[in-house]
Amino acid sequence: MRLFGCVCGQFHSSGAGMGMSADRVAVPIPFYVVDHPEGVAVFDCGLHRDLxxxxDPYRRRLRTQDMDVSLSPEETVTRALERLDIDPAAVRFAVLSHLHFDHTGGLSELPNATIVVQAREWQAGRDDDLSARYFLPRRFFDLGHSLLQIDGEHDLFGDGAVTILPSFGHTPGHQSMHVRSDDGDHILVADACYNCETARTRRFPAHFDSPAMNKSLDALTARCGPETLMIYGHDPDQWGDQPILSSSRS
Incomplete structure (x- = not known):
């Protein structure tokens, strides 16, 4: 089994909005590819290629809120998968940590994937009030894919190699992923914690549910063994200059 980390563009915002001390930041928008004997799964799928x-209208809207993204044609989900010799049409599962636009945009490039999402997150995304409150735009995720709604922890392939973990707080049904392989032990935290700085200070951005996020981060940390690598949601210090990085002990 192979695990790869890929960068699908950059997110630009105030440092405070990302729980960081800098005034302005540009942080990576990652997604992950698990090449398992029973099929390929992605964990999140980055930005929509229109961005x-x-x-693009959504980028114009972001700029009215003092945010933006940048994406090159070589950073799209399709190009990342092609560099791994994976056909986007062959992706079996698209596991979504949550339904924000920078984690769901590439679904349009994965026509045959089954979405795997916490039931409470999907329900929030389909509720007009909750989707507006938590910024869950249906344009990017409600595309008619097959859907597997789960409730809590879930063994994706049934062999203990890939376990989906509830990590609520950032959104109502946020989830993370624990990947065990010969290459190492990895917890893909996603936006349960943006970066190492926030993991250390526990100063989550004010508009999220900080008590729930602290509880979720404690639960993820408790799963860590001596060799576990926690990969945070948007941490520039965990990424190099190359758009595709193997996350196996590097």
Whole structure:
């Protein structure tokens, strides 16, 4: 089994919005590829390819809120998978940590994937009030894919190699992923914690449920053994200059 980390663009915002001390930051938007004998799964799927264009309506909306993203044609989900010799049409599972636009955009490039999501997250995304409150735009995730709604912990392939873990707080049904392989033991934290700085200080951005996020991060940390690598949601210090990185002990 192989585990790869890929970067699908950058997110630009105030440092405070990302729980960081810098005034302005540009942070990676990652997604992950698990190449398992029973099929390929992605954990999150980055930005929609239309966001390559600066005049895309959603990017214009972001800029009214003092945010933006950047994406090159070589950073799309399709190009990342092609560099791994994986056909996007062959992806079996698209496990979504949550339904924010920078984690669901690439679904449009994965036509045959089954979405795997916490039931409470999907329900929030389909509720007009909750989707507006938690910024869950249906444009990017409600595309007619097959859907597997789960409730809590879930063994994705049934062999203990890939376990989905509830980590509520950032959104109503946020989830993380624990991947065990010969290459090492990894917890893909996603936005349960943006970066190492926030993991240390526990200063979560004010608009999230900090008590729930602290509880979820404690539960994820409790699963860590001596060799476990926790990979945070948008931490520039955990990524190098290359758009595709193997996350196996590197």
């Amino acid at each position: 390559v264009h600066a005049d």
